[in-house]
Amino acid sequence: xxxxxxxxxxxxxxxxxxxxxxxxxxxxxxxxxxxxxxxxxxxxxxxxxxxxxxxxxxxxxxxxxxxxxxxxxxxxxxxxxxxxxxxxxxxxxxxxxxxxxxxxxxxxxxxxxxxxxxxxxxxxxxxxxxxxxxxxxxxxxxxxxxxxxxxxxxxxxxxxxxxxxxxxxxxxxxxxxxxxxxxxxxxxxxxxxxxxxxxxxxxxxxxxxxxxxxxxxxx
Amino acid sequence: xxxxxxxxxxxxxxxxxxxxxxxxxxxxxxxxxxxxxxxxxxxxxxxxxxxxxxxxxxxxxxxxxxxxxxxxxxxxxxxxxxxxxxxxxxxxxxxxxxxxxxxxxxxxxxxxxxxxxxxxxxxxxxxxxxxxxxxxxxxxxxxxxxxxxxxxxxxxxxxxxxxxxxxxxxxxxxxxxxxxxxxxxxxxxxxxxxxxxxxxxxxxxxxxxxxxxxxxxxx
Numbered sequence: 001x002x003x004x005x006x007x008x009x010x011x012x013x014x015x016x017x018x019x020x021x022x023x024x025x026x027x028x029x030x031x032x033x034x035x036x037x038x039x040x041x042x043x044x045x046x047x048x049x050x051x052x053x054x055x056x057x058x059x060x061x062x063x064x065x066x067x068x069x070x071x072x073x074x075x076x077x078x079x080x081x082x083x084x085x086x087x088x089x090x091x092x093x094x095x096x097x098x099x100x101x102x103x104x105x106x107x108x109x110x111x112x113x114x115x116x117x118x119x120x121x122x123x124x125x126x127x128x129x130x131x132x133x134x135x136x137x138x139x140x141x142x143x144x145x146x147x148x149x150x151x152x153x154x155x156x157x158x159x160x161x162x163x164x165x166x167x168x169x170x171x172x173x174x175x176x177x178x179x180x181x182x183x184x185x186x187x188x189x190x191x192x193x194x195x196x197x198x199x200x201x202x203x204x205x206x207x208x209x210x211x212x213x214x215x216x217x218x219x
Numbered sequence: 220x221x222x223x224x225x226x227x228x229x230x231x232x233x234x235x236x237x238x239x240x241x242x243x244x245x246x247x248x249x250x251x252x253x254x255x256x257x258x259x260x261x262x263x264x265x266x267x268x269x270x271x272x273x274x275x276x277x278x279x280x281x282x283x284x285x286x287x288x289x290x291x292x293x294x295x296x297x298x299x300x301x302x303x304x305x306x307x308x309x310x311x312x313x314x315x316x317x318x319x320x321x322x323x324x325x326x327x328x329x330x331x332x333x334x335x336x337x338x339x340x341x342x343x344x345x346x347x348x349x350x351x352x353x354x355x356x357x358x359x360x361x362x363x364x365x366x367x368x369x370x371x372x373x374x375x376x377x378x379x380x381x382x383x384x385x386x387x388x389x390x391x392x393x394x395x396x397x398x399x400x401x402x403x404x405x406x407x408x409x410x411x412x413x414x415x416x417x418x419x420x421x422x423x424x425x426x427x428x429x430x431x432x433x434x435x436x437x438x
Contacts, residue, residue: 041356044263124356132415133352137260137343147415181412182405182426189408193400196351196366207401214433 027065027075030055035076039116039124043073043134043142073131073142080127081149087111088156098163099216102183105157106208109187113194113201123194123201126187128153154184161215171217179215186211246284246294249274254295258335258343262292262353262361292350292361299346300368306330307375317382318435321402324376325427328406332413332420342413342420345406347372373403380434390436398434405430 033055037046048069052062066072091104116124124130128146135143161176170176190204252274256265267288271281285291310323335343343349347365354362380395389395409423 042263042353044261045357122356125352129411129415130352133344133349133411134261136415136417137341138264143415150412151416178422181422182429185408185412185426186401186404187408188411189404189406192348192352192407192411193369193404196348196355196362197370198355203397203400207404210401210433214429 022061022064026055026057026061030057030062030065030072031075031079034072035079035127036119038073038076038131039127040120043069043131048072070140070142073135073140074145077128077131077142077146077149081152084108084112084128084149084153088153092160097169098160098167099169099212101160102157102164102212103209105153105183105187106205106212109191109208110201110205113191113204117201122198123191123204125195126191129188129191150184150188154180157183164216169217171215174215176215179212182215183208183211241280241283245274245276245280249276249281249284249291250294250298253291254298254346255338257292257295257350258346259339262288262350267291289359289361292354292359293364296347296350296361296365296368300371303327303331303347303372307372311379316388317379317386318388318431320379321376321383321431322428324372324402324406325424325431328410328427329420329424332410332423336420341417342410342423344414345410348407348410369403369407373399376402383435388436390434393434398431401434402427402430 030051034046034051037051037054048059048062051072052059062072066075087108088104091107092101095101095104112127113123116127128149132143132146132150135146158177158180161170161174161179164170165174165176170179186207187204190207194200194204249270253265253270256270256273267278267281270291271278281291285294306327307323310326311320314320314323331346332342347369351362351365351369354365377396377399380389380393380398383389384393384395389398405427406423409426413419413423
């Protein structure tokens, strides 16, 4: 690069002119490429260079949009969260009653992981749980951000749980907050086991449905 | 190194004489230092140099005992597994009946994570689950090794579950293999949530006990 420079010192040229415009579409391409690479491998094992290559953008563009890899990770988490809230909204709207609205989380989990298996050929983990866990014992703020989205998801389930409690649909002694926590824990634990043993998606949402069954009054 | 060599070609000297003997105690020190560093941070974020420093051994000693970092990770997993089987043996021997032998896993989980909180000041994750998950989508054989130990643990619980089933102690429709899988998933999911939200150990083993309750016949 330095040699190229010295060959052209008298000519006002732009070295490596940017081939991409710095638009939202470029930013989105970076986020999607990173989301895919983080899922295929992990946050730590993927570098900014590789993300730029996969997104077909130059490093300058990357740092135009993101201060750091951590900043990108936060955008990746928001990208996953948006997709998830959209699906959850849809399933919850279609569901009749608070118990079925709780079950929407199991349905979304099914849709997400069946989709991921189509792309990656295997269970690759929860897009949020992976990042939350990988960064939990680091100073990286992105880890906390992912954990917060999971907590928000849990709070949403707990809300339906309280609605169910109010109309007498929860099993005696069931605490809606604890139930919501167990549903998310079952999801995360089942996804983890499916990922590490490279096994199927079906047991994940089935176990979530059973966890919900245990919290619901038998009629 | 090469320059030092050429200076002493005529003298039969040992370059960098080891200050530590290459004994099992040295090997054990490396394994313990690595186990601690992997838990405090992660497998990928800790290098061999740092492990050698923490264990106060020279790199030559490291490679005397381990072919690679992955080879060390397998020794770390075996180190954790040995400690766990020992505790599980103890608790299972003290437990009366197959249901209580299943509960031994919740008790061991409590002991392990209360101990880890004393050392690290926080929930740092399952020593096996962390490595299994971090290496699941890599070619590193250590990930598979950790997943196999988790599967062995699950098989052990399933064995007690079948004993419980035979004497009519399981709830109608409960499959002992599924129950064992849910117990391990509950453990992994609850540990994951406690780690990412930096929260307490108690809900982990309580949720495991409840998962066992759901599989047991109400008397």
